[in-house]
Amino acid sequence: MQEAGLRIEAEWCCHSDFNIASGELQGMKILSQPHRPSALFAVNDELAIGVLAAAHQQGLVIGEDLSLVGYNDIPLVSRLPVALTSVRTPLEHIASNAVDMLLNPEINNNMRITTPSLFPVSLPRLHVNNPPCDPPRLSRRKRGGLNFV
Missing domain, CATH: 3.40.50.2300 (Response regulator)
Structure with missing residues (x-):
């Protein structure tokens, strides 16, 4: 602005x-x-x-x-x-990625997400x-x- x-x-x-x-x-x-x-x-x-x-x-x-x-x-x-x-906001896409991250053993063991996810909005x-x-x-x-x- x-x-x-x-x-x-x-x-x-x-x-x-x-x-x-x-x-x-x-x-x-x-x-x-x-x-x-x-x-x-x-x-x-x-x-x-x-x-x-x-x-x-x-x-x-x-x-x-x-x-x-x-x-x-x-x-x-x-x-x-x-x-x-x-x-x-693509809520289904965000939810799907969140579930994938929780089920991914690498992420689940570290419990640290270092890369932010960007989701398209329209x-x-x-x-x-x-x-x-x-x-x-x-x-x-x-x-x-x-x-x-």
């Missing part, structure tokens, strides 16, 4: 529980500030869904007014009417606000309290 010349304000960082209600509460606090961030990263998808609700209550549109990223890519985020970017749905080539907006309608374009 510093390399890009971006500051992180202390009031944009917060501690919370890992649930939707906490995400909504903290989202309201952050997004109601006069100088709010243009993007937020939530430590899990439940918090991101809560921030999504807070953004909606404040009339902000995810992908236009605010970029939002969650973590874990739970099935619900792909079914939301509002696009939510989420980091997907962003199955990447949405950022103010994309360079915005498609023309034809119409906007409301359904169930959420904006659809």
Whole structure:
């Protein structure tokens, strides 16, 4: 962030529980500030869904007014009417490697792992606000309290 010349304000960082209600509460606090961030990263998808609700209550549109990223890519985020970017971690791959390491006699005898394992993560749905080539907006309608374009 510093390399890009971006500051992180202390009031944009917060501690919370890992649930939707906490995400909504903290989202309201952050997004109601006069100088709010243009993007937020939530430590899990439940918090991101809560921030999504807070953004909606404040009339902000995810992908236009605010970029939002969650973590874990739970099935619900792909079914939301509002696009939510989420980091997907290959848990099956990590678990498989952990079992292999435990069952490997060399590692089991030494109980020291000196080489870190790197696992690829992915962003199955990447949405950022103010994309360079915005498609023309034809119409906007409301359904169930959420904006659809």
